[in-house]
Amino acid sequence: MLNRLDHFLLNPPLLPQLSGWRRGVIEFLFFGLKEARSCLFAGLFFSMVLLVPRSDLFGWHRYDVLLAGAVLIQALMLVLKLETLDELKAVCLFHVLGFGLEVFKTSGHIASWSYPDAGWSKLFGVPLFAGFMYAAVGSYILQAWYLFGLRFRHHPPYWMATLVALLIYANFFTHHYIMDFRGYLAMLIIGLYARATVIFRPYDRERSMPLLLSFVLIGFFIWLAENISTFLHIWAYPHQLGGWSAVHVGKWGSWSLLVIMTFTIITHLQHHRRSVHVPE
Template identity: 70%
Template sequence: MLAALDARLTDARPRTLRAAHRPFVEFLCFGIKEARACLFAGLFFLAVFCVPRAGLGGLPRYDVLLVLALAIQAWMLAARLETWDEVKAIGLFHAVGFVLEVFKTSVGSWSYPDPGYTKLLGVPLFSGFMYAAVGSYIIQAWRLFDLRIRHHPPHWMAALIALLIYANFFTHHYIADYRWYLAACALGLYARTTVVFRPLDRDRRMPLLLAFMLIGFFIWLAENLGTFMGVWRYPNQLGAWSAVHVSKWSAWSLLVIMSFTIVANLKHVKARVHVPD
């Protein structure tokens, strides 16, 4: 069923629509494609919402979430909704995210208060899938929207800023936080970059920086859901839940830039990235 849906969603044959109807039809198709691109993230966070804190069948919640995340990933691969190359990229997201989680919990930025058999260095292994969900979304959206990137900066510059963004998540605990300097560099680097996407049968354009900010905002909303459900907690949420500070939106937006850079270097999408001479 999903393969048939994907075939229809990626069918770019011209449609005959009235001018007054086209914006609404394209917006509807855009929403359907977005929901489809969020398949892994949606199923994963549905599991986060539905699995009780006590776990299931004597298995702690964190371990149940790991099993479900692996099952969803295996199903998507078996159903050919993802390729092996894409799974490898998602595995890289998992590893990068898990290393960050281990460091952040060690310095007290947040914690995972519940027990679990699959906790390593105080961090449950399922946590890396929260970062993998971002990578899965970008990969799926790239295919469904037939994304093409215009005026992308040189790949070595994009890779350098991505590495510096990742490093700053660690180093700001020991030296100054250079987040806003890095954001300014990213702003200059991607100022001319646009993403060309196809909601239905016509190409539309959006500044890539705006896409980064929008994705970061929705991840921030998902993070609020995760802390509300008690999957992890910030120090100020240990007594009673409160909304995650809005400054985390900027951190997530920067993380999206790093994630996008990884995806942009996949062999089968790199051909759609235009780097000016």
């Protein structure tokens, strides 16, 4: 069924006579459908976060149910050919990078946040499902790349983009010991991607938007999901232990930086298949 949906989204019935507000409505509908399809893994995983009770479910801890569900979703996407083996490898890399960051951030001497509930699948105090939250971001970008036929104009040189991505990841660790360079990284990123444009096809015509704007928008929706997750006590920041309060808006920027890092990894994966540049 989903393969047929993909075929429909990639080969929609053409209506060349469309114009004005009617074209706007059709393009908006196809944009929404492609976004929803791109969010398949993230949406199903987040649905489990909303639906799985905090109390034990048939003797299983919530964290263990979330892990089992995430593995099942990932397996089904591969079996149903909604994800390629190369894409799965990239998603696994995001899982490893994310889990490593989680272990560091929740360690006793850092304790940026914590996972308060019990679970058999907790390792170093972090439930194994946590890596899938980062993998969900990678899965979304991979699927959107395919469904929207993403291309980029004025993409920065790969070595520069890779260097910035490495600095972003390193700063998540080092800012606890030395100066936090996020502000400087943000200025560097603005300069590097200022002219970069993402070209996408919601329906039958290509549209474009600043690439930086897409990073910020994705980061914003992750920040919203984080607020909901902490409200449900999936994890908690120190200021939320006495009672829930919103996640600081500064985390929006951190998520946007992580999106850039994820995007850079996927860019390298896609570069092996085709060029990301379009003629000037």
